[in-house]
Amino acid sequence: xxxxxxxxxxxxxxxxxxxxxxxxxxxxxxxxxxxxxxxxxxxxxxxxxxxxxxxxxxxxxxxxxxxxxxxxxxxxxxxxxxxxxxxxxxxxxxxxxxxxxxxxxxxxxxxxxxxxxxxxxxxxxxxxxxxxxxxxxxxxxxxxxxxxxxxxxxxxxxxxxxxxxxxxxxxxxxxxxxxxxxxxxxxxxxxxxxxxxxxxxxxxxxxxxxxxxxxxxxxxxxxxxxxxxxxxxxxxxxxxxxxxxxxxxxxxxxxxxxxxxxxxxxxxxxxxxxxxxxxxxxxxxxxxxxxxxxxxxxxxxxxxxxxxxxxxxxxxxxxxxxxxxxxxxxxxxxxxxxxxxxxxxxxxxxxxxxxxxxxxxxxxxxxxxxxxxxxxxxxxxxxxxxxxxxxxxxxxxxxxxxxxxxxxxxxxxxxxxxxxxxxxxxxxxxxxxxxxxxxxxxxxxxxxxxxxxxxxxxxxxxxxxxxxxxxxxxxxxxxxxxxxxxxxxxxxxxxxxxxxxxxxxxxxxxxxxxxxxxxxxxxxxxxxxxxxxxxxxx
Amino acid sequence: xxxxxxxxxxxxxxxxxxxxxxxxxxxxxxxxxxxxxxxxxxxxxxxxxxxxxxxxxxxxxxxxxxxxxxxxxxxxxxxxxxxxxxxxxxxxxxxxxxxxxxxxxxxxxxxxxxxxxxxxxxxxxxxxxx
Amino acid sequence: xxxxxxxxxxxxxxxxxxxxxxxxxxxxxxxxxxxxxxxxxxxxxxxxxxxxxxxxxxxxxxxxxxxxxxxxxxxxxxxxxxxxxxxxxxxxxxxxxxxxxxxxxxxxxxxxxxxxxxxxxxxxxxxxxxxxxxxxxxxxxxxxxxxxxxxxxxxxxxxxxxxxxxxxxxxxxxxxxxxxxxxxxxxxxxxxxxxxx
Numbered sequence: 001x002x003x004x005x006x007x008x009x010x011x012x013x014x015x016x017x018x019x020x021x022x023x024x025x026x027x028x029x030x031x032x033x034x035x036x037x038x039x040x041x042x043x044x045x046x047x048x049x050x051x052x053x054x055x056x057x058x059x060x061x062x063x064x065x066x067x068x069x070x071x072x073x074x075x076x077x078x079x080x081x082x083x084x085x086x087x088x089x090x091x092x093x094x095x096x097x098x099x100x101x102x103x104x105x106x107x108x109x110x111x112x113x114x115x116x117x118x119x120x121x122x123x124x125x126x127x128x129x130x131x132x133x134x135x136x137x138x139x140x141x142x143x144x145x146x147x148x149x150x151x152x153x154x155x156x157x158x159x160x161x162x163x164x165x166x167x168x169x170x171x172x173x174x175x176x177x178x179x180x181x182x183x184x185x186x187x188x189x190x191x192x193x194x195x196x197x198x199x200x201x202x203x204x205x206x207x208x209x210x211x212x213x214x215x216x217x218x219x220x221x222x223x224x225x226x227x228x229x230x231x232x233x234x235x236x237x238x239x240x241x242x243x244x245x246x247x248x249x250x251x252x253x254x255x256x257x258x259x260x261x262x263x264x265x266x267x268x269x270x271x272x273x274x275x276x277x278x279x280x281x282x283x284x285x286x287x288x289x290x291x292x293x294x295x296x297x298x299x300x301x302x303x304x305x306x307x308x309x310x311x312x313x314x315x316x317x318x319x320x321x322x323x324x325x326x327x328x329x330x331x332x333x334x335x336x337x338x339x340x341x342x343x344x345x346x347x348x349x350x351x352x353x354x355x356x357x358x359x360x361x362x363x364x365x366x367x368x369x370x371x372x373x374x375x376x377x378x379x380x381x382x383x384x385x386x387x388x389x390x391x392x393x394x395x396x397x398x399x400x401x402x403x404x405x406x407x408x409x410x411x412x413x414x415x416x417x418x419x420x421x422x423x424x425x426x427x428x429x430x431x432x433x434x435x436x437x438x439x440x441x442x443x444x445x446x447x448x449x450x451x452x453x454x455x456x457x458x459x460x461x462x463x464x465x466x467x468x469x470x471x472x473x474x475x476x477x478x479x480x481x482x483x484x485x486x487x488x489x490x491x492x493x494x495x496x497x498x499x500x501x502x503x504x505x506x507x508x509x510x511x512x513x514x515x516x517x518x519x520x521x522x523x524x525x526x527x528x529x530x531x532x533x534x535x536x537x538x
Numbered sequence: 539x540x541x542x543x544x545x546x547x548x549x550x551x552x553x554x555x556x557x558x559x560x561x562x563x564x565x566x567x568x569x570x571x572x573x574x575x576x577x578x579x580x581x582x583x584x585x586x587x588x589x590x591x592x593x594x595x596x597x598x599x600x601x602x603x604x605x606x607x608x609x610x611x612x613x614x615x616x617x618x619x620x621x622x623x624x625x626x627x628x629x630x631x632x633x634x635x636x637x638x639x640x641x642x643x644x645x646x647x648x649x650x651x652x653x654x655x656x657x658x659x660x661x662x663x664x665x666x667x668x
Numbered sequence: 669x670x671x672x673x674x675x676x677x678x679x680x681x682x683x684x685x686x687x688x689x690x691x692x693x694x695x696x697x698x699x700x701x702x703x704x705x706x707x708x709x710x711x712x713x714x715x716x717x718x719x720x721x722x723x724x725x726x727x728x729x730x731x732x733x734x735x736x737x738x739x740x741x742x743x744x745x746x747x748x749x750x751x752x753x754x755x756x757x758x759x760x761x762x763x764x765x766x767x768x769x770x771x772x773x774x775x776x777x778x779x780x781x782x783x784x785x786x787x788x789x790x791x792x793x794x795x796x797x798x799x800x801x802x803x804x805x806x807x808x809x810x811x812x813x814x815x816x817x818x819x820x821x822x823x824x825x826x827x828x829x830x831x832x833x834x835x836x837x838x839x840x841x842x843x844x845x846x847x848x849x850x851x852x853x854x855x856x857x858x859x860x861x862x863x864x865x
Contacts, residue, residue: 144567145662174662189568215572218633226572227633290808480710485703496821499703499710503825510832517836521843524758528847531763 043181051177055119055155056132058180063131070131072242078117080128081105083249088367092249097368100316100384100406100460101199104371104419107446111150111423115194122153124446137176138193142184145174147193150423164425188214188224191233203310207355207402208468212308220308222472238270246271251465253296253364253389254397255279273297294495296362296397300477301470304354305402308469311339315350316406319457322434330434345422345431347407357400357466359489361389366463371449374415381405381459382417391494398492402464409436411444413452417460419443563645569638570653571665573646576634577619592657593664600654604647620647675777675863680740683731684858687724691834694720698831721801744787747780754781762847772863789837797830 042048047061063070073079082093094112098104105112106124113121118133120126127133135154137146148156149171151164156174163171192214199205203212215226223231237246246269255274260266269275277297282288291300306312323331323344330344341349365388369375375382389396410417421442422430430439436455444451482489483499490500574592582589595603609616618624621643629636638646657665676684697720700706700713708716735741753769758781761769770779778786803810803823810818848854849864857863 143662144656147663172662187568215568215575217576225633227576227637286808293808478709478711479714480706483701483703483710496819496824498701498824501821501824502703502828503821506825506828506832510828510835513832514835514839517839521839525843525846527763531765535765 042183048181052180055135059132059134059136062136070134073134076243098371098417098419100408100462106419107421107443108423110153113154114148114150116154119154137179139186139190140183141179141190142182143179144189146179186234187232203312207305207312208466210310212310218472221469236271251364253362254395296399298467299398299400302400302466303471303477304356305466305469306353306355311351311353313349314352317348319407321347358403359398359492360387360401361391361396362387362399363389363393363395371417377458381461384460384462387463400466402466404462407457407459409455410458411452412456413454414450419447563648565648565652567652567656570649572634574650574653592654593659595658596660597655597658600658604651672862672864674861675772676858676861679734690720690724743778746783746787751780754779793830793833800827
């Protein structure tokens with residue numbers, strides 16, 4: 001018995017020890033690296049421990065602690081979709097400009113504003129001062145399930161619903177409570193939710209931003225490499241007070257300011273290459289730093305765009321839209337890779353992967369042809385935006401650009417581009433009815449602009465400087481890509497490029513002199529041989 | 539005979555503790571995405587099977603696949619390809635395996651599962667493999 | 669065989685041949701950089717051209733030192749006297765098998781036409797190539813050196829003109845070398861140092 005009880009108690013002690021050991025071992029073994037990136041686990045906040053039924057409800061909860069956040073957002077381009085260019089005086093931003101993709105948001109708000117960082121912008125009367133209309137989740141979601149489908153004016157689907165109404169397609173509701181409880185820093189996925197899909201689909205608009213950038217490898221983007229440096233968008237687009245740095249409306253084409261360092265006041269754009277790498281980043285080859293006084297970093301370090309396996313649109317011809325098949329239905333045609341190249345509601349597309357950019361002198365000035373500007377079809381291609389720059393202004397570098405070309409509706413009587421009503425389950429929306437004049441009339445009316453009733457098509461182009469998809473240095477452009485006849489910089493004026501350029505006159509005279517020397521020598525030599533033979537013969 | 543009981547209790551407690559800590563792990567679908575694409579897909583692309591999109595199976599199918607733990611129709615296990623030793627064996631040529639070399643096996647498996655469930659055909663965000 | 673005269677000293681021969689090699693290589697790579705043809709590829713052609721240029725700089729440092737300290741620079745003092753005689757020889761006398769009017773010696777190794785030509789190369793072609801070449805090489809420093817008004821195109825054109833003149837000199841030089849006592853006698857002289865006349 002004594003022995004038994006001893007064994008029993010020993011067993012108990014052993015059990016307890018084992019348990020304690022295992023627990024402490026587990027505690028030591030359990031680092032949570034992801035949790036270490038933040039001091040707050042939002043699921044533990046009682047403000048968020050409830051069921052949410054709508055986006056604005058979540059925002060109200062966020063604002064109970066982050067009291068100033070909505071006010072910060074209200075000042076940004078992300079919220080206003082409006083930007084006053086201080087240099088040109090033009091009022092820009094998605095709210096005002098038009099493009100040659102889906103053209104314009106006027107009268108199409110419910111579809112377009114699925115990418116607005118707010119809730120409920122369904123028409124021109126949206127109230128931009130309402131705090132709870134700010135959408136915190138679209139930027140701070142970490143679950144990857146938060147989605148704002150087109151047609152709901154920026155609202156997510158909370159309960160399963162038919163979308164578009166009458167289509168028979170059911171969109172499943174998301175667990176917005178889970179999304180709210182798991183908020184965190186913005187990520188490639190959150191920014192990408194809109195910016196990868198600009199122009200109405202994956203990779204359509206930018207060419208250097210598409211879904212392949214959510215978790216890219218090193219070859220695709222040396223900075224965002226998911227198994228390497230793993231930059232998020234905000235690593236470069238350094239944000240303060242919710243105002244994201246870096247803008248397509250007023251970009252920085254040439255940054256002479258050097259790398260940003262702590263303690264130094266740096267008001268310049270933090271999203272440039274120079275803001276980290278400085279003005280002389282090539283340590284071994286000073287000659288490459290010399291190049292950087294004329295050539296943007298991007299020109300050599302982004303050898304091609306759309307490299308991630310997703311094709312970008314290069315051309316969009318609206319003038320061919322409107323086809324119907326024998327049954328009167330809309331038509332969709334795909335190429336041999338299964339990519340859409342024609343849609344009745346949109347027209348004809350040309351797609352491109354691994355596209356070599358075009359190159360232009362660019363000084364950071366971007367001007368737009370606005371809907372109120374007069375255009376002449378006879379002038380040929382209308383530039384919806386164009387890049388300022390010249391080899392001699394001291395502010396320009398040679399930049400890689402995606403030039404997006406197309407053909408789009410305009411008003412031949414009033415001589416303006418037009419804003420058609422495309423998206424919309426009504427009797428004027430072009431995508432449903434395929435009738436241009438009704439669609440343009442509705443769109444222009446919504447925008448408060450005159451329309452003559454006639455629609456014609458005009459060729460347009462837009463210029464999109466390329467700056468993402470930076471390749472690893474070993475994949476940067478080889479010298480010969482530009483230093484050769486018919487190289488990449490063939491059309492670039494105002495710079496002498498050895499290998500491409502030569503003075504024709506000098507070359508002609510030079511080769512002439514060399515040839516004369518050769519002919520003279522040959523002639524002299526022949527005469528000499530002849531003379532010596534003659535002499536020997538004598 | 540009696541002495542076995544406390545030891546059994548200890549083992550049970552240990553297991554409980556272990557399972558508790560495992561269930562407390564908050565799976566990181568993004569890490570699962572990287573591993574799935576960089577390790578699983580990169581190999582499958584070269585194999586006769588070809589790449590497998592998460593969206594080709596339903597959530598239930600992925601759950602039971604991971605539960606069954608049968609890779610290549612049962613020739614080997616799925617876990618084996620997530621294990622630390624497998625990662626160590628390929629890490630010189632695979633940056634994802636190198637980056638996640640020290641992640642506990644179960645965590646990484648949970649991460650991958652989270653990505654597959656989320657990206658499944660009926661998941662919250664159907665995903666492709668690349 | 670006639671008398672043998674020791675004309676070209678060891679360093680001089682080394683200088684001549686290494687310079688000849690470098691200049692030929694630089695013409696080869698230079699005209700590739702100019703876009704005339706593709707052999708090494710642009711990038712390697714540039715790198716080789718630069719390495720050769722710096723080598724030539726090094727060689728010249730020694731050569732200038734040698735010429736100054738030994739007084740050999742005097743061989744490049746032009747003498748107008750007898751230039752016409754030499755010119756007449758090459759344009760007619762040589763075809764009548766007349767003897768060369770000039771006998772090289774240790775004190776006077778170049779005939780007046782050579783003196784003039786080499787001086788031209790030294791005073792015109794070389795400085796043109798050197799100056800434009802250095803500017804080309806230090807393109808990035810122009811503004812720091814206060815040379816912002818310069819255009820790369822002018823510099824490149826100057827460099828190209830120099831290259832063409834050097835090419836013309838090279839062709840004529842190669843030919844004239846073969847017009848000696850025998851076609852190879854002058855080459856032998858530049859190899860062994862001994863001139864046989």
